[in-house]
Amino acid sequence: MVQIAVARSGPRSQEKRAEILRRAADAFRRRGFHATGMRDIARSLGMTPGALYYYFRSKGDLLYFCQQHSLRRLLGEGRAILSRPGGEGEKLRTLIRAHVETLLDETGGSAAHLEVRALPSGRRPWILAQRDAYETTLRRLITRGVRSGAFRPVDPKLAALAILGAVNGIVLWWKPEGPRRPAEIAGAFAEVLVGGLER
Amino acid sequence: MVQIAVARSGPRSQEKRAEILRRAADAFRRRGFHATGMRDIARSLGMTPGALYYYFRSKGDLLYFCQQHSLRRLLGEGRAILSRPGGEGEKLRTLIRAHVETLLDETGGSAAHLEVRALPSGRRPWILAQRDAYETTLRRLITRGVRSGAFRPVDPKLAALAILGAVNGIVLWWKPEGPRRPAEIAGAFAEVLVGGLER
Amino acid sequence: MVQIAVARSGPRSQEKRAEILRRAADAFRRRGFHATGMRDIARSLGMTPGALYYYFRSKGDLLYFCQQHSLRRLLGEGRAILSRPGGEGEKLRTLIRAHVETLLDETGGSAAHLEVRALPSGRRPWILAQRDAYETTLRRLITRGVRSGAFRPVDPKLAALAILGAVNGIVLWWKPEGPRRPAEIAGAFAEVLVGGLER
Amino acid sequence: MVQIAVARSGPRSQEKRAEILRRAADAFRRRGFHATGMRDIARSLGMTPGALYYYFRSKGDLLYFCQQHSLRRLLGEGRAILSRPGGEGEKLRTLIRAHVETLLDETGGSAAHLEVRALPSGRRPWILAQRDAYETTLRRLITRGVRSGAFRPVDPKLAALAILGAVNGIVLWWKPEGPRRPAEIAGAFAEVLVGGLER
DNA sequence: TATGAATGAGATTTCATTCAT
DNA sequence: TATGAATGAAATCTCATTCAT
Structure with missing residues (x-):
């Protein structure tokens, strides 16, 4: 079930596909989608550019599967958190922490879900739908908090x-080799962002 | 004084330069720097691509001056706000509102200061310095609030x-033709983000 | 009569035309025809590129008139030298010295007659004819010297x-600010080329 | 050993690289570097312009490797000639003949070492150094001849x-399809330049 | 006479992609 | 499965030239 995100079209080794996605995601995150060439990704894997096309149809698809992977994980975690018992404040903190840690999880190579504009148009709807679903999950949690009185009467969408914006923006400045550990950042962001909602 | 950001190299009508920057910033904001061609910018101005080079040395310079314009304005406003009397909470709300409105001010064509990676390397240091200066201004305000007891004991940098991240992220989803006015967004963000800091 | 090389089409100040040619020739000599832009020439004259077109039809024409000027002078001197009395050896030495000094005469700005390939096709025949005429003059002098016994039996054309080749090549390395004066070079070349190296 | 000039960066068949260099050198020699487009070179090889970039990083590099090839060969021959026994006059004649034949050797595609100004700045120092080395070789031979009394007391540098200048200038007028064979030219030039014209 | 502005063709170069092997 | 080689479209940029003023 975990491999669904990656498994496709028969024999093509899923491990290799996953490895490629990890590197691609890493490159996209560091340099941006457009500034990253297939050459760069191939080189970081010790392959030739042509070989990538055995595993993925196009550069756009590479981006798509990165984002798919990311979003699937985020959405799964988000829904799990919502369905647990507990107060909205605590749930929201947990969700933010999970989001940050997912985003900065190097081995997962996720976090590429920002450059939606670069997606091949045929792939975009699916990603947008998933992104909306995730946003909806988050919004629903906030709405509940407002209703229950746990949160102040804010506009849930905004x-x-x-x-x-705050959490996704982290990837623009964070570097694995920098001083702050993901957990530290995750905690601080959860505190600052939820504190603003709670009464 | 406003035009300083734009005035350079003799006649080359500042108005035209400003007009070009507005359109370029708009295009960069909508499609991203790399996905925007000189053709696109030229067409939106009713010019030929070559004509742009009469006003700006390169596409990278276009980005640079967009960001310069943006940052100059943000920094000016930020410093003005800090030097006024009043509590840190209120100042921070004002600063956030000003930031959002600057970002979404179409006629200013600002808001392009996100894609630092795309800057020509010779131009990058200046932008990074200005960006750091702005961040420092913000951090200083938070530090003061923490010291004065107005804010909770958060890590000012994070x-x-x-x-x-939250405010800059707005440009990724906001569209002029959408339902929300800048002022509305500005107010909501100020409330949510500052509320989290205040005791 | 002297101005014929430059005078054309009525009022257009001949002085200005000559001044432009001098600068153009200088630029062509230093950077080569293709690497020299109309901008460069205009700037060195304190003009705008457009203004050059009031005096000359095209960049190719600029080259043409430079070469015309050069060749006219060389040919005039060459013929004068030939018609004087004296031995062929001495005449050839004088001709070489005159050639070198003409070539390196900065104020004359000549020496641009090397890049024949860059001439507008309509102008090329005239230049080629003049160049041939000059070469013929030189060849004739050598032929006479061979016949008279002053020179060894060489192939006059080669x-x-x-x-x-030797004298025109000087412009590829000589610089006005360098240590050697034109007269010195002229003398040395005349000696080596006419007298040879061996005793 | 000859291919060292060409061998670089892995497989990229050296034969193809050499073939490209030959054509490029030929085109540069005929039309000049700036007047030769990558299109021209590609067409003469039955390729697309883009394909050239698989073998060479840039047009400037094409020029660089042409010159490198030329200079390496010239320098090798020059040094070999100097180290042989014999009188300076005869050595100089041999060197001039070798130089001319190298220059006009079509299959070698050399002779492009004149347009130093067009070299990418990073490549220029190497070429200039080699060129100086060659000139030094030649100057040293002349100096020895002057000392030994074989030559008249000329300025060796000039x-x-x-x-x-004389030998390099040949490429400006010589064409493979013309009447004179390289050996003929080589002999005549050696005679005139070493022996002079006068008896 | 000269300028600011613009044009349009062309140059080099990049890059995702393909394909025979 | 993977590679070397090639393609072709597009992108940025340059530059001689024009033209209204």
């Missing part, structure tokens, strides 16, 4: 966007 | 990055 | 080309 | 430049 609050959700503020939170997403 | 708090600043959370706020900046 | 000998002429050797001499021309 | 004499060397005269000889180089």
Whole structure:
């Protein structure tokens, strides 16, 4: 089930596909989609550019599967968190922490879900739908918190966007070799962002 | 004084330069720097691509001056706000509102200051310095608030990055033709983001 | 009569035309025809590129008139030298010295007659004819010297080309600010080319 | 050993690289570097312009490797000649003949070492150094001849430049399809430049 | 006479992609 | 499965030239 994100079209080794996605995601995150060439990705894998096309149809598909992987994981975690018992504040903190840690999880190579504009148009709808679903999950949690009185009466949509912007923005400055560990960042962001909602 | 950002190299009408920058910034914001061609910018101005080079040395320079314009304005406003009397909470709200409105001010054509990676290397240091200066301004305000007891004991650097991520992220989804006015967004973000810091 | 090379089409100040040609020739000599832009020439004159077109039809024409000027002078001197009394050896030495000094005469700005390939096709025949005429003059002098016994029995055409190659090549390395004066070079070349190296 | 000039960066068949260099050198020699487009070179090889970039990084590099090839060969021959026994006059004649034949050797595709100004700045120092080394070789031979009394007391530097100018100038007028064979030209030039014209 | 502005053709170069082997 | 080689479209940029003023 875990491999669904990656498994496709028969024999093509899933491991290799996953490895490629990891490197691609890493490159996209560091340099941006357009500034990253297939050459760069291939070189970082010790392959030739042509070989990548045995595993993926196009550069756009590479981006698509990166984002798919990311979003699937985020959405899974998000829904799991929502369905647990507990107060909205605590749930939201947990969700933000999970989001940050997923984003910065190097081995997962995720975090490429920002450059939606670069997606091949045929792939975009699916990603947008998933992204909306995730945003909806988040918004629903906020709405509940507002209703229950746990949160102040904010506009849930804008609050959700503020939170997403803050956490997604991390990838623009964070570097694995930098001083801050993901958990530290995750905790601080959860505190600052949820504190603003709670009464 | 506003035009300083734009005035350079003799006659080359500043108005035209400003007009070009506006359109370029708009295009960069919508499609991203790499996905925007000189053709696109020229067409939106009713010019030929070559004509742009009469006003700007390169596409990278176009980005540079967009960012310069943006940052100059943000920094000016930021410093002005800090030097006024008042509590840190209120100042921070004002600063966030000003930031959002600057970012979304279409006629200013600003908001392109996100794609630092795409800057020509010779131009990057200046932009990074200005960006750091702005971040420092924000961090300093937060630090003061923490010291004065107005804010909770957060890590000022991470708090600043959370706020900046949230507000800068707006340009990724906001469209002039959408339902929300800049002022509305500005107010909501200020509330959510500052509320999290205040005791 | 002297101005014929430059005077054309009525009022257009001949002085200005001459001044432009001097600068153009200088630029062509230093950087080569293709690497020299109309901008460069205009800037060195304190003009705008457009203004040059008031005086000359095209960049190719600029080259043409430079070469015309050069060749006219060389040919005039060459013929004068030939018609004087004296031995062929001495005449050839004088001709070489005159050629070198003309070539390196900065104020004359000549020496641009090397890049024949760059001439507009309509202008080429005239230049080629003049160049041939000059070469013929030189060849004739050598032929006479061979006949008179002053020179060894060389192939006059190849000998002429050797001499021309040697002297024209000077512009590829000589710089006004360098240590050698034109007269010094002229003398040395005349000696080596006419007298040879061996005793 | 000959291929060292060409061997680089892995497989990229050296034969193809050499073939490209030959054509490029030929085109540069005929039309000049700036007047030769990558299109021209590609067409003469039955390729697309883009394909050239699989073998060479840039047009400037094409020029660089042409010159490198030329200079390596010239320098090798020059040094070999100097180290042989014999009188300076005879050695100089041999060197000039070798130089001319190398220059006009079509299959070698050499002779492009004149347009130093067009070299990419990073490549220029190497070429200039090699060129200086060659000139030094020649100058040294002349100096020895002067000391030994075989040559008249000329300025060795200027004499060397005269000889180089004469032989390099050949490429400006020589065409493979013309009437004179390289050996004929080589002999005549050697005779005139070493023996002079006068008896 | 000269300028600011613009044009349009062309140059080099990049890059995702393909394909025979 | 993978590679070397090649393609072709597009991108940025340059530059001689024109033209209204």
